[in-house]
Amino acid sequence: MQSIQSEVEDSGRRRPSGFLEFIRKRAARRVVVSLFLLLGFVIVAAIPPEVMGLHPYETNRKDRFAPPSVRFWLGTDEIGRDLLSRVVAGTRISLLTVAVALAVSVPIGTIIGLASGFFGGRFDILVMRVVDMWLAFPTILVAIIVVVMLGVGPATPMVAIGFVNIPRFIRVVRSKTIAVKEDNFVEAARAVGAPAWYMLLRTMLPNVQTVIFVQMALTAGHAVLMESSLSFLGLGTNPPIPSWGSMLRKAMMYLSHAPWYGLYPGVMITVLIITMNLLADGLKDLYRS
Amino acid sequence: MLSYIAQRLLTAIPALMVVAVIAFLVVHMLPGDPAVAMAGPDTTPEEIEAIRVRLNLNDPIWTQFTVWFGKVLRGDFGRSIWHGVPVGSLLAQALPITALLVGGGYLLATILAFAMGVSAALARRKPSRALWAVTLAVTYGIPGFWFAILLIIVFSTTLHWFPTSGYASISEDFGRALWYMTLPWVVVGIKNGSMIARYVKSGLEEEMDAMYVTVARSKGLRETSVVWHHAIRNALIPVVTIIGMQIGLSLAGIIIQETIFNLPGLGRLTILSISQRDYPVIQAIILFVGSGFIVINLMVDLVYSYIDPRIKYD
Numbered sequence: 001m002q003s004i005q006s007e008v009e010d011s012g013r014r015r016p017s018g019f020l021e022f023i024r025k026r027a028a029r030r031v032v033v034s035l036f037l038l039l040g041f042v043i044v045a046a047i048p049p050e051v052m053g054l055h056p057y058e059t060n061r062k063d064r065f066a067p068p069s070v071r072f073w074l075g076t077d078e079i080g081r082d083l084l085s086r087v088v089a090g091t092r093i094s095l096l097t098v099a100v101a102l103a104v105s106v107p108i109g110t111i112i113g114l115a116s117g118f119f120g121g122r123f124d125i126l127v128m129r130v131v132d133m134w135l136a137f138p139t140i141l142v143a144i145i146v147v148v149m150l151g152v153g154p155a156t157p158m159v160a161i162g163f164v165n166i167p168r169f170i171r172v173v174r175s176k177t178i179a180v181k182e183d184n185f186v187e188a189a190r191a192v193g194a195p196a197w198y199m200l201l202r203t204m205l206p207n208v209q210t211v212i213f214v215q216m217a218l219t220a221g222h223a224v225l226m227e228s229s230l231s232f233l234g235l236g237t238n239p240p241i242p243s244w245g246s247m248l249r250k251a252m253m254y255l256s257h258a259p260w261y262g263l264y265p266g267v268m269i270t271v272l273i274i275t276m277n278l279l280a281d282g283l284k285d286l287y288r289s
Numbered sequence: 290m291l292s293y294i295a296q297r298l299l300t301a302i303p304a305l306m307v308v309a310v311i312a313f314l315v316v317h318m319l320p321g322d323p324a325v326a327m328a329g330p331d332t333t334p335e336e337i338e339a340i341r342v343r344l345n346l347n348d349p350i351w352t353q354f355t356v357w358f359g360k361v362l363r364g365d366f367g368r369s370i371w372h373g374v375p376v377g378s379l380l381a382q383a384l385p386i387t388a389l390l391v392g393g394g395y396l397l398a399t400i401l402a403f404a405m406g407v408s409a410a411l412a413r414r415k416p417s418r419a420l421w422a423v424t425l426a427v428t429y430g431i432p433g434f435w436f437a438i439l440l441i442i443v444f445s446t447t448l449h450w451f452p453t454s455g456y457a458s459i460s461e462d463f464g465r466a467l468w469y470m471t472l473p474w475v476v477v478g479i480k481n482g483s484m485i486a487r488y489v490k491s492g493l494e495e496e497m498d499a500m501y502v503t504v505a506r507s508k509g510l511r512e513t514s515v516v517w518h519h520a521i522r523n524a525l526i527p528v529v530t531i532i533g534m535q536i537g538l539s540l541a542g543i544i545i546q547e548t549i550f551n552l553p554g555l556g557r558l559t560i561l562s563i564s565q566r567d568y569p570v571i572q573a574i575i576l577f578v579g580s581g582f583i584v585i586n587l588m589v590d591l592v593y594s595y596i597d598p599r600i601k602y603d
Binding site for chain 1 (some may be wrong): 304307308311315318426427429430431432434435438439441442445446447453539540541544545548549559560563564575578579582
């Protein structure tokens with residue numbers, strides 16, 4: 001009896017292995033939950049709306065501002081388009097913006113940050129001056145200026161959002177590079193005569209990648225917010241492409257007689273941003289432990 | 290200390306110059322001829338040529354910059370194309386409204402940040418920690434413009450407690466001005482408050498683990514005294530920087546709040562002049578915001594070295 005008891009206690013104390021052990025940590029659970037949510041958003045964005053039985057572009061003149069009903073689950077907008085279809089289809093623009101913004105900011109920011117931190121000297125001073133100036137302007141103002149300069153088009157807000165996020169990558173990658181470049185393995189690589197590109201990409205990059213992943217999650221959340229803000233101000237995606245920000249822009253005009261119109265796009269933006277922030281927080285804690 | 294201030298002031302000068310160059314170049318980098326853009330539609334070639342001469346557009350770009358910058362230094366930002374009045378007077382009209390929005394909003398934000406941050410940090414080992422975590426995550430994640438729309442739906446169009454938008458001059462009708470400003474203040478306060486609260490929370494949590502807190506507790510001090518007399522003072526230092534940086538960065542929020550609540554401040558002026566292609570106004574705003582941010586950073590650095598004497602001035 002006693003031996004069984006102790007065995008049970010022992011097995012309870014023994015840590016489960018692999019994935020189970022991984023998700024015992026709170027930070028890991030946060031990462032897993034947010035990745036699942038993100039996967040949900042990606043799947044919704046990847047499936048064409050028509051396949052899901054949704055019609056984001058179909059107008060019904062007779063059913064303008066229809067309240068939520070069996071036919072229109074979330075009601076309709078000012079020209080009778082199904083709001084559920086439009087809200088779901090709006091996921092595409094948001095995630096596409098995240099993808100483009102990351103594709104612009106991650107490579108440029110990482111390479112400049114690595115080089116700046118690794119080589120130091122005058123180049124580093126110059127880069128940091130530029131980064132400080134870049135960050136001195138509120139991001140939305142820079143994005144607005146870029147959009148105005150390049151002209152409003154489908155890709156400009158996305159590129160502009162990527163552009164304003166470059167200095168943040170430079171900054172985090174640079175400080176992490178400076179923190180690890182004195183380590184012995186870097187000295188070892190230098191001792192065997194590794195060329196500069198090898199030192200940067202094969203020695204340094206794998207050791208600074210954690211901060212890049214955290215910053216990617218933060219940037220993704222920021223990109224969603226910026227895209228919806230620009231669309232809300234009328235500087236984002238052009239109608240009739242559904243975008244949460246431009247839906248809210250329209251909804252603002254009809255708040256008193258169609259309040260539901262102003263709710264759903266905001267719920268989607270908020271959930272997506274919180275998902276990204278959760279991912280960033282989780283990754284940060286996970287890497288720290 | 291004095292040499293530190295002098296040195297910081299000197300480093301601010303090149304930064305201000307760069308801001309001026311950017312403000313100048315933005316208009317010149319726009320696609321097309323600035324004179325055509327400034328003249329607007331329905332203008333004859335003679336009128337465009339007159340604008341070119343008036344703006345010295347036929348001169349080399351370096352001369353144009355020095356002429357423009359010389360005027361700016363004398364406080365002359367040119368005339369608004371759209372309104373036909375000096376840009377300076379437009380800014381002077383808009384600035385007090387933005388100052389009122391930012392001032393009131395930040396007062397609320399600071400109070401909320403401390404209330405939320407300290408409560409969340411002290412709830413660290415209690416069941417209520419989850420509640421605080423959710424509150425902070427939601428208030429931090431919710432976009433400011435949608436939060437404003439929610440407040441309008443609840444408090445304006447449904448309950449009719451506050452107006453949906455608009456503005457009353459604070460010098461003419463104080464009560465009415467407060468009534469119009471309440472919802473914008475709440476949005477600015479909660480959005481920025483939750484941002485700062487995250488730093489208050491993590492800062493205080495870190496301090497509560499420090500040895501001196503254990504010492505303070507073991508000599509029998511009450512917990513309130515431990516928190517408010519010992520830990521919070523050290524937790525405050527990074528928060529000052531955050532508050533300073535946030536004021537500059539919150540301009541994004543300000544632009545949108547002013548657009549939603551129809552407050553004729555700097556943010557709405559920015560959006561209007563961009564849509565009206567009112568280049569002299571855009572130039573002046575970039576110059577103003579950029580240099581404002583540099584000045585705020587400068588002040589934060591000075592306050593920082595004042596409240597934390599450990600920071601060396603060399």
